[in-house]
Amino acid sequence: MIESSVELSVVIPMFNEEEALPALAKRLRPVLDGTGEAYEVVAVDDGSTDGTAGQLAHLRAGWPQLRVVRLRRNSGHQAALTAGLHHARGYYATSLDADLQDPPEKILEMLALARSRRLDIVYGVRANRSSDTSFKRRTAAAYYWLMRRMVGAHVCAQAGDFRLLSRNALEALKALPDQPQVYRLLVPWFGFPSGEVTYRRDPRVAGETKYPLRKMVLLAVDSIISFSVAPLRLAIWLGALAFCVCLAMFVYTLSVYAAGDTTPGWASLIIAVLFIGAVQLICLGVVGEYIGRIYTAVQQRPTYYVADDAYDTGDADDDTGDAGDLVPSAAGARP
Numbered sequence: 001m002i003e004s005s006v007e008l009s010v011v012i013p014m015f016n017e018e019e020a021l022p023a024l025a026k027r028l029r030p031v032l033d034g035t036g037e038a039y040e041v042v043a044v045d046d047g048s049t050d051g052t053a054g055q056l057a058h059l060r061a062g063w064p065q066l067r068v069v070r071l072r073r074n075s076g077h078q079a080a081l082t083a084g085l086h087h088a089r090g091y092y093a094t095s096l097d098a099d100l101q102d103p104p105e106k107i108l109e110m111l112a113l114a115r116s117r118r119l120d121i122v123y124g125v126r127a128n129r130s131s132d133t134s135f136k137r138r139t140a141a142a143y144y145w146l147m148r149r150m151v152g153a154h155v156c157a158q159a160g161d162f163r164l165l166s167r168n169a170l171e172a173l174k175a176l177p178d179q180p181q182v183y184r185l186l187v188p189w190f191g192f193p194s195g196e197v198t199y200r201r202d203p204r205v206a207g208e209t210k211y212p213l214r215k216m217v218l219l220a221v222d223s224i225i226s227f228s229v230a231p232l233r234l235a236i237w238l239g240a241l242a243f244c245v246c247l248a249m250f251v252y253t254l255s256v257y258a259a260g261d262t263t264p265g266w267a268s269l270i271i272a273v274l275f276i277g278a279v280q281l282i283c284l285g286v287v288g289e290y291i292g293r294i295y296t297a298v299q300q301r302p303t304y305y306v307a308d309d310a311y312d313t314g315d316a317d318d319d320t321g322d323a324g325d326l327v328p329s330a331a332g333a334r335p
Helices: 021-033 052-062 077-087 106-117 134-150 167-174 183-189 213-227 230-258 266-299 313-318
Strands: 008-014 039-045 066-071 092-095 121-128 159-166 194-200 306-309
Touching: 008 021, 008 077, 008 106, 021 039, 021 052, 021 106, 039 052, 039 077, 052 066, 066 077, 077 092, 077 159, 077 167, 077 306, 092 106, 106 121, 106 159, 106 194, 134 213, 159 167, 159 183, 167 183, 230 266
Parallel strands: 008 039, 008 092, 039 066, 121 194
Antiparallel strands: 066 306, 092 159, 121 159
16 A cells, blocks of 8 residues: 555556657646646656657656656566556556557546446447557457457457556555566456446557567467466367377278288378477477466566656665555555
8 A cells, every 4th residue: 555645647658659758748738637636647668768768857847747767678568567557656547558549538537437436447448449450450359359268258358558447456466476467368357346438549649559460479478378278278189189180090000901001101101290290399389388487487587677766766776666665554445
């Protein structure tokens, strides 16, 4: 729990978003100022190599509610999001990307819904993705279809990382072991009371996407490995299939031998060897992936390191992935 008069924290992980920052501040600040409530904007600089740090320093000079948390190196979007959520001081926290594809105006609707229905989580659901390419829409649909069948129906379709969390949900996230997380699957897993706000996904305001095809594939792999043992079961089924194929070939070989046709055939042999070898490699790869995750968890390395925090720079160099510089209190017990 943390002691703070801040009602709303807006967490924005960013990597090389120099071009998008002016438009983000111009659109986000009037929305938050219009609430009339105490708020903070936690901008997490995920080791940017462009002018993002300078832009944030310039914006902070005229925007006291802007709080910059700078990571020592690029740790990835989900790790930067973790850093922002762990350091958020508000009773409610909204996660938002810097590219303005998710409209900041919806934050007020999320906040009103959470208060009126006493919800701990409000998801931003993309009801219209016409601004995305056809390939992006198809791959996203395939991802959520796969996740809902492998992880569970509780996964909210078309809900990314644009969501609002209460202090209770934030404390639950902070209590988890420090390891890479996929929040679009982890947050629904808790089972907190939740609601949805739909919106139209806009094009990027500037810059390039930080989720090209390679990272999308890696996100899908992380999602599957982190939340499901289905790949291990797939390895079992592949092994069973290989056994059935080998058994059928064995029966075929005996029948050919009984018929007196003992001419050796290299094609059937090569097919059998390649098939069994491929199945074995797939099974080893799946098992190795899980073992690798266990190895990473045993190492207990922090997912991120904070270089400095505009809220309290005095203890920033000693921060290794937690919010220990904040003062404990009973703020999270608010009804």
